[in-house]
Amino acid sequence: MYSKDDENYFIVDAHIALWDARPQNLRNIHGKQFIDCFYDYHRNLSPESEVWSYEDYLYQGGDRLMKDIFDEGHVDHAIFQPAALGEFYLNGFGQTEEAFALAQAHPDKLTYNHNWDPRFGEQGLKQLREDAKRFDLKGAKLYTAEWHGDSRGWKLDDIWSYRYLEAAQELGIKNIHIHKGPTIRPLDRDAFDVADVDKVATDFTDLNFVVEHCGLPRLEDFCWIATQEPNVHAGLAVAMPFIHTRPKYFGQIIGELLYWIGEDRIQFSSDYAIWTPRWLVERFVDFQIPEELSEYAPLTTQQKKKILGLNAAAMYDIPVPAELQLPREEPQAAAVA
């Protein structure tokens, strides 16, 4: 919980990771390129006081994660969204066993989502059924830019992807977080195209699709799809830290999202460990859309409360103490499918 100016905020960090990019886990040069790319995002967009050493950045471990997110980060509940990256890291990037054990030790604080890759075919489907049972999955993280043999990406509307989504629906894995990387093959087309989200959102109306970094760098395509599909949501991973480096630009992103999809379908996340939640939560509570952007209405406290936690809590059935909920007459996250 975070309190400021007599207002209390219930905080859900909807996208965190427990990763291992230390040298002994690198499979090849691409593992190093990947974590270096993350580290550049971290260094470039964090306030100076929040920048970690490269060594700290390679691996955090459970104790540090608990401290950064809960002891210091104001967060009430956080959701693991692991990327597998088996082609880059020997034991994968997201540390499944370690993160799951942590979630089991702190079930009130942590939810573990897992991932799948439809290119594993029947065997992967069988694994998905086992994972759903073992991890009691409510959600999954899909990184469509995973490499796999000769393939360097997949689309949500591939035939095998449909089979996995059908299984997810049957297994009660309702919340599908999508991280669009430069993935679309053939390369003739725009690699960040989000059109496949449109198709699966139409065909799987029982599932929620949370598009991380709100479709950036294709915000316009994302917003247009989200206005058509009530089960498409915006995750603020990667967009959040602009609040520090480019506050005016951050105001434009939030202003656009509120205009196109409204206050019930936007979720806060720090994208830990790319960034830490404390400063992001504090800055967001203090944030206001700059006056010169007269095309947007000011951001309200109710909107901030929904974005910082109540929306994701509603999607994941996370209990919110009565005093931290909004007054009853105002519907919360009415659009959650």
Added chain:
Amino acid sequence: MGSREQALAALDAVIDPELDEPITELGFVRSLDVDGGRVTVHLRLPTSFCSPNFAYLMASDSKDALVALPWTREVVVELDDHHDSELINRGLAADAGYRGTFAHEAEDSLDGLRETFRRKAHTAAMERVLTRMLRAGLAEADLGDVTLGDLPDDDATRALLRRRAAIGLGAGPGLPVLVDHAGTTYRAEEVPLRLRMARATRISIDGNAHFCRGLLATRYPDEPSRGGDPVMKEAAS
């Protein structure tokens, strides 16, 4: 103009289609060496995982631009520090073309991709001039009536005219500003929505440019670019 200056000027014409800015201004030219008729260029990008199709476009456009200079005899363009550096550099050296370079990952050509981003660049330039007029007091209902002749003679207008020319639209003062890529105007009731959509496009491009400039400066802190300084300017917004 000396040969080095001519080579740089040729590279000024190579545009990052996604950001709609010259690679020289973005700081993507890491080095340029001219030795008689031999030109060697190294390019760099903000991350190892920048989209390989755009990376290839900029690298092959660079080679084409330099080969087109009458005095060049041997042109080597190499992309550094990218996950596909090896593949792309091999393709460039062999003049293998897009399909020859990317094999099973390529289908036909990158022409459609280029056109998509030329249209987005026009949309964003159009939004910039119109939003500025709205902030200065223009009524939303009058947006559809604004013509090129109503715009001030400044950088934003000139940028719009260049983007219009790139997709085959004219520059006559009586032509409407708020149009689609074919130059067609919208019905009055559609106008506010179309401007909102154009705004989302512009914000996407601006945001991407913020990421790219910032990440490039972080990635190569000790290496100023050779083609001009990467200018950290807030995009007109």
